[in-house]
Each structure stands twice: as C-alpha cells, then as structure tokens.
Amino acid sequence: xxxxxxxxxxxxxxxxxxxxxxxxxxxxxxxxxxxxxxxxxxxxxxxxxxxxxxxxxxxxxxxxxxxxxxxxxxxxxxxxxxxxxxxxxxxxxxxxxxxxxxxxxxxxxxxxxxxxxxxxxxxxxxxxxxxxxxxxxxxxxxxxx
Amino acid sequence: xxxxxxxxxxxxxxxxxxxxxxxxxxxxxxxxxxxxxxxxxxxxxxxxxxxxxxxxxxxxxxxxxxxxxxxxxxxxxxxxxxxxxxxxxxxxxxxxxxxxxxxxxxxxxxxxxxxxxxxxxxxxxxxxxxxxxxxxxxxxxxxxxxxxxxxxxxxxxxx
Numbered sequence: 580x581x582x583x584x585x586x587x588x589x590x591x592x593x594x595x596x597x598x599x600x601x602x603x604x605x606x607x608x609x610x611x612x613x614x615x616x617x618x619x620x621x622x623x624x625x626x627x628x629x630x631x632x633x634x635x636x637x638x639x640x641x642x643x644x645x646x647x648x649x650x651x652x653x654x655x656x657x658x659x660x661x662x663x664x665x666x667x668x669x670x671x672x673x674x675x676x677x678x679x680x681x682x683x684x685x686x687x688x689x690x691x692x693x694x695x696x697x698x699x700x701x702x703x704x705x706x707x708x709x710x711x712x713x714x715x716x717x718x719x720x721x722x723x724x
Numbered sequence: 725x726x727x728x729x730x731x732x733x734x735x736x737x738x739x740x741x742x743x744x745x746x747x748x749x750x751x752x753x754x755x756x757x758x759x760x761x762x763x764x765x766x767x768x769x770x771x772x773x774x775x776x777x778x779x780x781x782x783x784x785x786x787x788x789x790x791x792x793x794x795x796x797x798x799x800x801x802x803x804x805x806x807x808x809x810x811x812x813x814x815x816x817x818x819x820x821x822x823x824x825x826x827x828x829x830x831x832x833x834x835x836x837x838x839x840x841x842x843x844x845x846x847x848x849x850x851x852x853x854x855x856x857x858x859x860x861x862x863x864x865x866x867x868x869x870x871x872x873x874x875x876x877x878x879x880x881x882x883x
Contacts, residue, residue: 637775680779681809718813720778724787 640721
C-alpha cells in the first residue's frame with residue numbers, strides 16, 4: 580500500500596505524461612474536425628443534387644422518367660444510394676406531369692449521414708444517423724401550348 | 725515637456741498592440757462578410773435575370789414560324805415580359821428601364837438595363853446591378869456598381 584502511495588506521489592516524468600495527454604487530445608480534436616468536415620461535404624453534395632434537379636425540371640418543364648433517370652445518375656455519380664426525391668408542383672397537364680411556364684415547383688431531396696462514433700467490431704459500429712432534407716423551389720421555363 | 729514624456733513611455737505598449745490587432749481583425753472579418761453578402765446578392769440577381777430572360781424568350785416565340793423550321797420571336801413582347809418576370813423574380817419595382825428592390829422603404833438593390841439587343845433567335849441585355857454597401861449610408865460613393873451581360877438563344881423548332 581505504501582509503495583502504491585509513493586508511486587502516485589512521484590513527480591518524475593510528469594511532463595511526459597502531460598505531453599502524451601495533450602497529443603491524445605489533439606488527435607481526438609483533429610478527428611472530430613475531419614468528421615464534421617466530412618458531414619458538410621456530404622451535405623453540400625446533397626444540396627448540389629437538389630439544385631441540379633431543380634434546374635433540370637426548370638428547363639424541361641416536366642417531371643417524367645427522364646427526370647428520375649437524371650436523379651439516379653446524379654446519385655450514382657456522388658455515391659448517395661439512399662437519397663430520395665419528391666417533386667411538389669401544380670401541373671398544367673396532370674397526365675404528362677407538365678408544369679406551365681412561370682409556375683413554381685418544389686424539389687425535396689432527403690438523405691441521411693451516418694456519423695460513426697466508435698467501431699465496436701469490424702462489422703458493427705456505434706453510429707448516429709443524421710437526417711438531411713434539402714428543399715429548393717424553381718420556376719418552369721417551358722411554355723406549354 | 726509632459727506630452728513627449730508620455731509618448732516615449734513604453735508602459736502598456738503590449739496592451740495597445742493587442743487592441744490594434746483585435747481592431748484590424750474585426751475590420752477584416754467585417755469586410756469578408758460584406759464581400760460575401762455582395763457576391764451572393766449579385767449571383768442571386770444574375771440568376772433571376774437569366775431565368776426571366778429564358779421565360780420571356782420562350783413566351784414570345786412565334787409558333788407559326790416554328791412549323792416551317794424558322795426561329796422567330798416577338799421582340800417587343802419579349803422585352804415587356806422580361807421586365808415583368810424580372811420584377812417578380814427579384815421582388816423589385818420597375819421604373820422605366822430600372823428595377824429597384826426596397827426593404828423598409830430603403831433602397832437595397834437597383835438593376836439598370838442599359839440595352840436590350842435582339843436578333844431573330846436571341847435576346848441579350850447589358851446593364852448594371854447597383855448594390856449599396858454597409859458604408860453607403862455615410863458615403864454615398866460606397867455603392868458598388870457591377871456589370872451584367874446576359875444572352876439567351878432559343879433554337880428550339882419543335883412544338
């Protein structure tokens with residue numbers, strides 16, 4: 580017991596322990612920053628997909644199979660397999676989902692970012708799912724007659 | 725002389741340098757924020773004008789010519805529609821060839837269209853976007869004038 584107390588009170592090598600703790604803290608802070616930056620990068624990519632989809636619908640003036648093909652291509656190109664898209668609009672031609680010139684529509688892209696906190700095992704990890712929901716409004720630039 | 729003695733006194737020099745450094749940092753930070761605001765506004769207005777130009781040209785296309793594979797549009801109608809759509813998109817009031825956006829009765833943005841040129845298939849506009857900066861209320865000359873030069877061509881001959 581006496582020996583343990585003596586070791587605990589020993590001041591030799593304190594600087595080394597301090598340096599180790601400081602280095603460890605720096606590494607943790609750096610890793611946290613990288614994780615947060617990765618999230619923002621992911622968020623920006625989802626935003627980009629949403630903007631691109633708004634522009635696609637603005638130019639074509641309709642929501643058809645081609646629109647969803649573009650969405651799938653964008654998802655593949657950016658690796659956002661879970662992303663989904665909904666379009667809310669007042670259609671000029673409901674059957675063909677045409678949007679009249681100057682009519683507004685809203686594109687909502689939803690996705691989620693998996694924030695890994697701790698890897699419990701190679702197969703499973705302690706993670707938090709952060710939902711992402713981007714909503715943009717556009718105006719049809721096609722005149723349907 | 726007491727004043728010379730005070731000027732030569734080095735006591736508290738570190739504190740003064742620190743205050744000056746903080747002041748410079750605040751000024752730089754404010755300038756960066758202001759530059760970002762101006763750039764965002766310019767980008768937003770330019771996009772809105774481009775969209776309005778697209779819509780105006782699309783609206784004024786003459787279908788009777790399209791049937792014969794000729795691209796023709798009503799220039800006067802396109803010009804009128806451009807001002808109408810642009811005013812809606814940038815939430816501005818049209819006066820002659822300029823559009824002004826107000827907030828609390830204060831002018832926050834002005835778009836002046838100097839020239840509209842049309843050909844048989846295209847319409848182009850040149851002008852300026854006037855954006856007041858945070859110093860404009862003190863120095864009227866501090867209002868920024870940024871050029872705009874947009875062109876839209878419609879070559880669609882179907883439908």
